[in-house]
Each structure stands twice: as structure tokens, then as C-alpha cells.
Amino acid sequence: MQNDIKEVLYSEEQIGAKVKELGAQLSVDFEGRNPLVICVLKGAFIFMSDLVKAITVPLEIDFMAVSSYGASTKSSGVVKIIKDLDVSVEGRDVLIVEDIIDSGLTLSYLIDVLEHRGTKSVTVVTLFDKPARRTVDLQPHYKGFTLPDEFVVGYGLDYAEKYRNLPYIGILKPQVYEK
Ligand code: PRP
Numbered sequence: 001m002q003n004d005i006k007e008v009l010y011s012e013e014q015i016g017a018k019v020k021e022l023g024a025q026l027s028v029d030f031e032g033r034n035p036l037v038i039c040v041l042k043g044a045f046i047f048m049s050d051l052v053k054a055i056t057v058p059l060e061i062d063f064m065a066v067s068s069y070g071a072s073t074k075s076s077g078v079v080k081i082i083k084d085l086d087v088s089v090e091g092r093d094v095l096i097v098e099d100i101i102d103s104g105l106t107l108s109y110l111i112d113v114l115e116h117r118g119t120k121s122v123t124v125v126t127l128f129d130k131p132a133r134r135t136v137d138l139q140p141h142y143k144g145f146t147l148p149d150e151f152v153v154g155y156g157l158d159y160a161e162k163y164r165n166l167p168y169i170g171i172l173k174p175q176v177y178e179k
């Protein structure tokens with residue numbers, strides 16, 4: 001375990017099993033729909049790559065980069081599109097892949113943008129959910145784990161761009177971001 005991590009919440013194995021479970025369910029639910037699977041960069045990149053390998057139906061992928069946190073541990077409330085999709089979502093069954101839902105601001109903004117572009121449907125899958133932090137009314141259709149209100153990193157999630165490469169999810173020691 002890395003020195004800056006106070007506690008591992010879910011191990012690589014536990015996450016792996018959950019991702020396979022989500023992939024199996026999505027394979028049933030998206031049968032015959034050729035979904036456009038959208039990875040919300042950067043945080044969702046690891047979950048996305050593991051999840052699509054666990055989905056057995058034909059699909060397409062694209063990437064979108066949005067950011068609301070910057071180098072802070074709190075959401076600024078302002079969502080910026082840093083990189084937009086390459087393809088049109090018009091008439092598509094879209095599956096948004098997120099690593100974590102916190103306030104819900106990023107996703108509610110994104111859902112709004114995509115729906116305005118004429119999607120057929122928008123479905124949200126998140127690996128982690130922190131419902132205690134929600135400021136907008138937003139429920140993911142699929143979720144892996146519910147997390148306590150602690151600052152977590154790993155499996156794609158960062159603090160100031162670090163720790164994304166940890167294969168597990170853990171609680172960051174407060175002294176790391178309090179100094
Ligand atoms: C994080 C996380 C989610 C979002 C969740 O992204 O990956 O996308 O915040 O927070 P919210 O529900 O309060 O909007 P961040 O803005 O840190 O960008 P990153 O994915 O590049 O780390």
C-alpha cells in the first residue's frame with residue numbers, strides 16, 4: 001500500500017469482480033442497441049477500459065474530457081468541456097461511464113449537453129457513488145460501490161493529478177492535502 005493512503009476501501013480483486021458483474025448486466029440490457037459508450041476523462045479511463053472488456057455486445061466508444069475540480073478537493077461548480085466527442089450522438093443509445101459521482105454537477109451538466117444533441121437515450125454507469133455529497137438530484141442507473149464521505153484516490157481517481165495509477169481505491173491521508 002502506498003504511503004499516502006490511510007486505508008484501502010476496495011482491492012483490485014474486489015473492483016475486478018464488480019466490473020465484471022456490471023459488464024454482464026449491461027450486456028443483457030444493451031443487447032441489439034449498439035451503444036455509444038462515452039468515457040468521461042480523465043477519471044473514468046481505467047474503469048472504461050476494464051468495463052468495455054466485460055461487455056459482450058457490439059458497441060462503439062468515444063471520449064469526452066470535462067473538469068470541475070482542478071487541483072482542489074472541492075468542486076468549483078463550473079464544468080468545462082476540455083475535449084468533446086468525435087462522433088455525433090444523435091439518435092444513439094449513449095452509455096456514460098464515470099468513475100465517481102460526488103455533487104452530481106459534472107454528470108447533470110453532461111447529460112444535459114448530450115440530450116440537447118438529440119440522443120435516443122442516456123444511461124449512466126458509475127463505479128463509485130458518494131450520495132452524501134450530492135447537491136443536484138441525480139441517480140446513476142448502474143453503480144458499483146457506495147463510498148463514505150472521504151477523499152478517495154486510485155483506479156483512475158486523482159488528487160492533484162496523482163494516484164490515478166493505484167490499482168485499488170483508498171482513502172488519502174488528510175495530511176497530504178492539508179499541507
Ligand atoms: C471528478 C470525477 C468525476 C467528478 C465527480 O472529475 O472523476 O468526473 O469529479 O464530481 P461531481 O459529481 O461533484 O461533479 P474531475 O473534475 O476531478 O476531473 P478528472 O476526472 O480529470 O479527475
Ligand code: MN
Pocket residue numbers: 040041042043044066
Ligand atoms: Mn472526472
Ligand code: MG
Pocket residue numbers: 043069070157158159
Ligand atoms: Mg479529478
